[in-house]
Amino acid sequence: MLPPKIPADAALFLDFDGCLVEIAPTPDAISVPPALPGALARLYRRLDGAVALISGRSASELRGFLPDFPGIVAGSHGAELSLPGQPIRPIDDEGVDVGALQRRVAALAAEHPGLLVEAKPHGVALHYRAAPELGCWVTQTMQALAGDYPSLVLQPAKMAVELRPASAGKDRALALLMQHPPFAGRLAIYAGDDLTDEAAIAEAQDRGGIGIKVGPGDSVARHRLADPNAMLRWLEDAA
C-alpha cells in the first residue's frame, strides 16, 4: 500500500542508502539526486523542523553528502547524534577499542581481494558487493569476531556485515528523538529499505505512526514505495 501524503503534524525519520539514494557499487559511489536537498529543506520548514535522518553511515559522512540538511542526523545506526551546528556526540560510549577491531577486520579481509572494509566511529563494516561469493565467509568471520566484543552486535546489511554497538539501534534513535521537540507529540513516520530499518519501522507503527519499506523484500511495514525515485516524488508531493 502506498503511504498517505505527509501530514503537517508528522515527525519524519528517513534512512539514507537505498531510501533517499540508489544503492551503488561502493559506499562512496552514491549520487545524491539534485532535487533531494531542496525537498528535504522545504519539508523541514513545513514540519517545523521535525525531519531527521537515521542512517547506518557515520553522521559526519552523511553531513558530507547533504551539507545543507538543516535537521538532526543520527549516524552509525543511532550510535551517534549530530545536531545542526554542534559537535557530533555518541549516544553511548561502549569503551571498545574500535581501531584495533578495524585492524583485525582489515587483516582478515586483506586475504580476499574484492572485500571492502568501512571503518566507522563505533564499529566496522565488511562489504562483499564486489565479491558476492564471499558472503558466507564474511558472515562467519564477523560472527566469530563478535564473540570477542560483547558490547557489539552483528548487523547484516545489503552485501555487507557490520559490527555495531548493541546499545544503538535506529528504533532507539527514533524513540529518543520522539521525546524531544520538535518531534514530541507528532505522528512518527519512518522510511527505510534495509534490515537495520525494520526495528525503526516497527517502532513508528507501534506508536500509531507510519512505517514505509522502500524497495522489494519482506518487511513489517504497512506501506511501501518502489525505490528512492518514488520516495523523492512522495517527499516533493508534500514539500
Ligand SMILES: O=P(O)(O)OC[C@H]1O[C@H](O[C@H]2O[C@H](CO)[C@@H](O)[C@H](O)[C@H]2O)[C@H](O)[C@@H](O)[C@@H]1O
Ligand atoms: O542506514 P543507511 O543509510 O541505509 O546505510 C546503510 C549502509 O549503507 C551503505 O552501504 C550500502 O550502500 C552502499 C552504497 O550504495 C553499497 O555499496 C553497500 O553494498 C550497501 O551495504 C554504507 O556504506 C554503510 O555504512 C551503511 O551502514
